[in-house]
Amino acid sequence: MSDPSTPVRWGIELAKLWRCAGLGFPVDVKLLALDYTSKKFSDPIGEIIDHAPHGLDGIDGMLVRRKKRGDWCISYDGNITIPGRVNFTLAHELGHYLLHRTSRDDFRCGQEQMMDYESVESKRIENQANVFASYLLMPRTDFEEQIQGQQITFDLLGDCAARYGTSLTATALKWLEFTEDAAMLIVADADDFIHWSYCSQAAKRIHCYRAPGEELPDAVKTSLRDGKLIHGLTRRVAPGVWHATAEAIESLVISDQFEQRIFLVKFPYASSRDYEKDDEVDAFDVLSERAKGFNWTK
Incomplete structure (x- = not known):
């Protein structure tokens, strides 16, 4: 089975691998990134560290190639106190690794890079990393189950954010997407x-x-x-x-x-329901077999 070619497919595949291993929410991105890439790729993610002690202000997350070691390092700002921000940042950097690491050796991402973009190319890759993170951490089928039959409020979205280990803003954006x-x-x-x-x-x-x-x-x-x-x-x-x-x-x-x-x-009286949902069917049985080789239950 070939690797996924889109951020949506990568997110769906890894989310299903995680669940097939018998694990629930929130997804432990550190464990997933280290274990999955070490078994899958010759240039894995070798370490995930807090870069706050090094004074990298304004950078939420980084992905850097370590040429001497032949691997990659993800770092994050451990001073971030907003629930869910760190987990989403780690997923975002994992998205860069899976989708963009052949294009350059260094990715530095802050809130401005994740939400506001200075160039078309920057917008493209940052958006792709965000999309991957949202599908990994907040699978649409499960999200829909959590909100079915309920009025969407910040309180309900906050409950979903707690379930997925994401920020309220990221959770609201995921809901708006589908x-x-x-x-x-x-x-x-x-x-x-x-x-x-x-x-x-x-x-x-x-x-x-x-x-x-x-x-x-x-x-x-x-x-x-x-x-x-x-x-x-x-x-x-x-x-x-x-x-x-x-x-x-x-x-x-x-x-x-x-x-x-x-x-x-x-706008409850102006909704339009005439567009189709994206197809998210995937090879669940194949993923289940593949998940058996990962030590995520430890």
């Missing part, structure tokens, strides 16, 4: 300017995107100033605020560490 609902995530700074946003496919079709650098809607800024929009609040929002003609359901969480406001905005 949901048939019209919804978007908006991250704004303390000065009311939008840092970035991400829309579901259904939201894109009704033109809900908000560009980086835009200000938050006037009605939202007024509610924030008047104390009517606070952390943890969910409320209905009239048409003309987040969308010209669609009513919205708006939720807010505030990240004190980054001085950011994170909005989850859903």
Whole structure:
């Protein structure tokens, strides 16, 4: 069986190998990366270390080729305190290893590199590493089982984040990737300017995107100033605020560490369900046999 050729397929394969070995969530990326690559490749990941003591500020994760040893090293910022950030960072670097290590010897990734991109090529490889990490850590079938029949809220997404060992933001982005609902995530700074946003496919079709650098809607800024929009609040929002003609359901969480406001905005009366889900069928039986050779149950 040949190696996968896409970040989605790599993520699905390793997630299934992990589960076929009898292991649950969250995925232990350190154990997976070290054991899988040592058995699979001639230039494996030989070590995963904390680089915080070395003063590499602003770099969440790194993947570096060690030419003398003939292997690779993943390092991460051990000072990160947000639950799930380190695990996602390690998965992101593993994605670079599987997908991009033949193109260069050094990958340095921070929040800016993971979310904002300076070039088309940088955008392509960082997005691929993020996609791989999301499919490895948050398999879609399991995710759908956790949220089936429930209203999507930050609390529910937080429960999923705890299950998968991921951050709330990464978990919300994963939901937006596959949901048939019209919804978007908006991250704004303390000065009311939008840092970035991400829309579901259904939201894109009704033109809900908000560009980086835009200000938050006037009605939202007024509610924030008047104390009517606070952390943890969910409320209905009239048409003309987040969308010209669609009513919205708006939720807010505030990240004190980054001085950011994170909005989850859903458009329950504007959803479109006319697109097909991606096929995620894979050779489960073959993966089960392959998983027997990995010592992940120890």
